[in-house]
Amino acid sequence: MSSQVLPLDAETKAAESPEHHREELRLWLRLLTCSTMIEGEIRRRLRERFDVTLPRFDLMAQLDKAPDGMTLSDLSRRMMVSNGNLTGLVERLAVSGHLDRRVSATDRRAQIISLTEAGRAEFRAMAAAHETWIAELFGDLSAKEQKDLMRLLARTKFSARNAMTGETV
Amino acid sequence: MSSQVLPLDAETKAAESPEHHREELRLWLRLLTCSTMIEGEIRRRLRERFDVTLPRFDLMAQLDKAPDGMTLSDLSRRMMVSNGNLTGLVERLAVSGHLDRRVSATDRRAQIISLTEAGRAEFRAMAAAHETWIAELFGDLSAKEQKDLMRLLARTKFSARNAMTGETV
């Protein structure tokens, strides 16, 4: 999988030489650092200026994009969090009046979750600030750098998805 | 902060036109998706194959790099998690015999945390598998793509750090 093409006999291969992948590791740690730093700062600002947690913001962001509402399973898939996690999150936001739950007309197991008017208004205000913050945090990157990074992250997502579904290369 | 240089009068500026930054937002969401996907997969595999949580693995990884041990504050800064969080994490790993705590000789407030021999051995085994997994997850990226991504993430880290410390541009 890359590296040298010198002929290694089966013996050598079977010996399972360590095969270091330090560069990939460094790449992953840097990606994680960026993500953690930015997420932490956004979390801090959301709490400070709007007294809201990041998970609640994220949940409302998903619902804002779905005017007709979504089921818990849809939310779970989109947000990449466990089902059980959402049960509690939705419960708390329903109690605080930010969202509505109604049983699906076609499937009595499922609930359709949607933002209330108040919830939507509150989210829109937060979203505007959030967008500004993100632009500020990425502010030093040129348009070209942003475009390149976007492409490389798309490739990364594809690569990871690939490695997760099936083939061990 | 980029965009056009057409002369906007103060009036127009004061009107605070929405100024959309959707591209930065998309970039951030993609970064977050990559990070979340990979982290989730690593978490899953660590649990499945080694019955260990990701936070514990991360803590041991820091300690493995510091043979003489580190204080909780050092760990807190390096891992970018709260101090209180570490208290519990360290407590659980000390109980399970993975690490040692001793009071600092020069500062009676501080503890020096270090891996036990057993802890180190266990970590090394996990780290080897971890490195392979990461290489696999990033496997579709060419060497050049990896290098480019590395550079752009360094720029991103710098940009975010910049925006966090002081100047609101």
Place this chain on the structure above:
DNA sequence: CTGATTTATTTTAAGCTTAAAACATTTTCG
């Protein structure tokens, strides 16, 4: 030296998160 500030850590309360098991309903198919 002593009071004020800083630094290191723990505690507390609340909420987030997961995996696994349990439960409820729908869909599939023999």
Place this chain on the structure above:
DNA sequence: CGAAAATGTTTTAAGCTTAAAATAAATCAG
């Protein structure tokens, strides 16, 4: 149809995480 599998959700137990307040020790300033 009716059993089996699949899907949608909740519950449970454990652990993670944070912010804020509390405690303790070291350092600084006068």
